[in-house]
Amino acid sequence: xxxxxxxxxxxxxLPLLLTTTGxxxxxxxxxxxxxxxxxxLAHSTVVLETVIADEVALISLYESAAPGGSGVLAALLAxxxxxxxxxxxxxxxxxxxxxxxxVATPRPAAVRPSVxxxxxxxxxxxxxxxxxxxxxxxxxxxxxxxxxxxxxxxSHDAELGAL
Amino acid sequence: MQVLQALQALQAALAAEDxxxxxxxxxxxxxxxxxxxxxxxxxxxxREARDALTDMITARDATPVAALAYYDLPxxxxxxxxxxxxxxTLEDGVTAAYLGMVAVASRRLRQYGALAMQDCAVRAAxxxxxxxxxxxxxxxxxxxxxxxxxx
Numbered sequence: 001x002x003x004x005x006x007x008x009x010x011x012x013x014l015p016l017l018l019t020t021t022g023x024x025x026x027x028x029x030x031x032x033x034x035x036x037x038x039x040x041l042a043h044s045t046v047v048l049e050t051v052i053a054d055e056v057a058l059i060s061l062y063e064s065a066a067p068g069g070s071g072v073l074a075a076l077l078a079x080x081x082x083x084x085x086x087x088x089x090x091x092x093x094x095x096x097x098x099x100x101x102x103v104a105t106p107r108p109a110a111v112r113p114s115v116x117x118x119x120x121x122x123x124x125x126x127x128x129x130x131x132x133x134x135x136x137x138x139x140x141x142x143x144x145x146x147x148x149x150x151x152x153x154x155s156h157d158a159e160l161g162a163l
Numbered sequence: 164m165q166v167l168q169a170l171q172a173l174q175a176a177l178a179a180e181d182x183x184x185x186x187x188x189x190x191x192x193x194x195x196x197x198x199x200x201x202x203x204x205x206x207x208x209x210r211e212a213r214d215a216l217t218d219m220i221t222a223r224d225a226t227p228v229a230a231l232a233y234y235d236l237p238x239x240x241x242x243x244x245x246x247x248x249x250x251x252t253l254e255d256g257v258t259a260a261y262l263g264m265v266a267v268a269s270r271r272l273r274q275y276g277a278l279a280m281q282d283c284a285v286r287a288a289x290x291x292x293x294x295x296x297x298x299x300x301x302x303x304x305x306x307x308x309x310x311x312x313x314x
Contacts, residue, residue, distance in 0.1 A: 079296040086297070126281060133265065134274045140266035144300065147265040147277040151258065151298040154281035155288040 043137045048091050051132065051146065054125060055084045061121055065113040072163060073118075076156050083149045090142065119160045126153040165268045166223070172264040172272065173220050174228050176279070179260035180213040181230035186253040189236060193246035202250065205286050209257070212279065247290045254287035258299035 041049075059080045066073035113121075129150035133143040187206040194202050220227045237256075238249040261283065264276030284298035 076294065079294060082296040130274055130277045133277060134270045136268050136270055136273070140268075143273060144262050144265050145297075147262065147273075147280050148297045148300045150277055151280040151284035152294060152296055155284040155294040155298070158285045159288060159294055 043135070044139045044142050045091070047132050047135070047138055047146075048087060048142065051129065051149075052084065052087050052091065054128065055080060055087060055149075058121055058125055059084060061113050061118065065115075065118055067112075072159060076159065079152060079156070083152065086145065087149075090145070115160050115163055119157050122153045122157040122160065126150040126157070129153070169264075169267045169269055169272055170220065170223055170225055172267050172276070173216055173223075174225075175263050176257070176260045176276070177213060177216040177220065178228050179257040180209050180216060181228075182234050183209045183253040183257050184213060185230070185234045186236055186249055189240055190246040190249045190253075193240050194243060198243065198247070201289065202246075205250070208282065208286075251287045251290035254283045254290065255298070258283040258287065262299040 059077065062073060062077040062080060066077060068074075129146045132138065133146040133150070138146070184206060187202055187209065191199055191202040191206065217227045236249060237252050238245055240246050240249050258280050261276040261279040265273050265280070267273065267276075280299055284295065287298065288294045
């Protein structure tokens with residue numbers, strides 16, 4: 001019993017002891033340094049955060065363009081909401097990461113966006129997604145999701161062009 | 164290993180393009196007017212994509228998969244509506260094939276596959292009359308159509 005207590009105490013007090021004696025625990029243990037800063041977010045997580053923020057902005061634009069919620073614009077808006085839901089479901093930020101995901105809430109557009117403005121936003125989104133997924137450090141499954149969303153955005157652009 | 168994956172993805176895309184070229188030939192015969200002109204234009208796009216993929220495979224010292232003489236098409240074409248359905252289904256197939264290219268560890272191939280997916284998604288939306296939220300991706304389990312089981 002006394003031995004177990006001693007072991008538990010060692011696990012919690014050793015890092016403190018190492019600090020006070022000027023030692024780095026990473027030099028003694030194989031794993032991440034428990035005294036070091038939280039690990040940075042993986043590149044895929046950073047990309048995902050950015051893409052989520054862009055998708056939120058696009059949804060806000062559509063909501064301003066089609067406040068009534070019907071017709072083609074409403075259908076495209078629904079697909080953007082599907083994109084956002086799927087992207088958010090992939091966002092897992094490990095505990096102790098150096099920063100938390102921040103997704104800004106865009107302000108609604110003061111003037112109702114025109115169809116040409118929506119088309120420009122769709123084109124920008126598709127291009128941006130392809131640029132991001134082309135980075136090989138983005139994991140393959142995420143790259144495929146981004147490619148699929150980019151393809152959807154490209155088809156939205158074509159659909160808007162037919163209006 | 165990475166070279167092999169890239170080659171497999173290229174061969175899969177080439178096979179899908181070959182199937183689309185064949186299928187558009189069948190669909191086009193049941194279309195007329197502007198729809199037939201569009202089918203002709205899309206058929207040409209698929210042939211150009213096929214040629215580009217063939218070059219990419221050959222440049223990797225590999226032999227491109229040969230097109231089949233006959234394809235068992237997923238839709239029986241009898242009229243304009245079924246021709247459009249076939250064309251949309253063919254585009255879905257090619258989109259899914261290019262999705263494989265997006266997963267390989269090559270910046271250039273990822274970009275190529277993603278841009279090709281966009282072309283396919285636009286063409287599929289034309290034939291279907293509506294867009295899709297996730298072109299090329301398999302539907303989540305909750306959204307798959309329920310297929311009745313004979314009891």
